[in-house]
Amino acid sequence: METIEKQCVISEFPEIVAFKEYYDTTVTNKTTYFKVNEGIARGRVVIKGEEKVNYSTYNYLGLTADPRVIEFTKDAIEKHGTSVSGSRILTGEIELHRMLERQIADFLGVDDSVVFVGGHCTNVNLIGNIVDDKDLVIHDAYAHNSIVQGAILSHAKRMHFNHNDMADLEKKLKRLRDKYRRVLIVAEGIYSMDGDICNLPELIRIKKQYQAILMVDEAHSFGTIGDHGRGVTSHFGVDPKDVDILMGTLSKSAASCGGYIAGNKDFIWYLRRNSPGFVFSCGLSPANTAAAYKAIEIFSNDSSKIDKLHENAAYFLKSVSELGYNTGLSEGTSIVPVIIGNSQKTVYISNELYKRGINALPIIYPAVKEDEARIRFFMSADHTREDLDKTINALRELR
């Protein structure tokens, strides 16, 4: 039993002391994380005055640097200032919010959508808003932290099914469905650790058969797969309305910050008036709203950047796996992991890549299991063949 004295000094909490010790011995190079980007982080980035090929940004389509996005965003700031300074329900609504929400819903082929100020808080809010202790949340084993946190805070019973294993999901639902009022199944369009795609047709079949609700997080699939980036429903050619809740972030292909929930009109109407993170929180800033609106407009009219992203990712995946690296389950659309399987070695290789002009960050325990420690390559439409070959050559040297 820890002494009471230790439990009232935050800096002496045992978990803080233990994590600091682990971190200091594993991340020996203190500049591995929290690097400061100079200028815009896209296919290349300048850090401490040196240009690096960059694989550590979610800027899949490079649109954060697009002059049309920047111009439209500047105009929004001129017109509405830097903040809407209040909850939309009371004081903070601007026409751009409505334009963005209409645009997302039309683009995805559903009734309506609502935007929140962060992707993470979108999941936490949404899950906490629709299930409680009478319900079950069953999510993929690789689910993002925001899904897990939302489920924990909702007080629903939480469990996972094995990664992308539809037989496991079905087995669990067969056993458990009757014990709960609602069952919420949560999957992701593209999984962010491995870059593989969920089995959406099976998820839809199972959710219908077991009378569950299906939510799909499209953080990494919105703007990267499907017709013009319409995401995973378009990728599989299924009716978007068969997914009860489509969630996505604005921080990746959409060149902004924030999250959306899209789906049935009555449900979205309810969220706009009841979701705590919407009602009791400031509306999305004019700049973030405008940037997302223009970015979505660009890729919904012209898919050339998405095509380039796929070409780059497929080339990189093929080349790196030919070198003998374990690239996990990646399907080569936007994310390629290089699984090293040991945190210290992963950090070492990342640092060596950095010395060779490549910024690709290590993902180590506790973000993943120790034997799944990896360097994660976020691909971009901005990468040139020269950038990719430079990286492949460096990985060959470090093999």
Ligand SMILES: Cc1ncc(COP(=O)(O)O)c(C=O)c1O
């Ligand atoms: C699957 C998934 N959901 C939600 C989020 C949170 O999004 P944001 O970073 O926009 O808050 C992320 C972030 O990377 C993610 O990967």
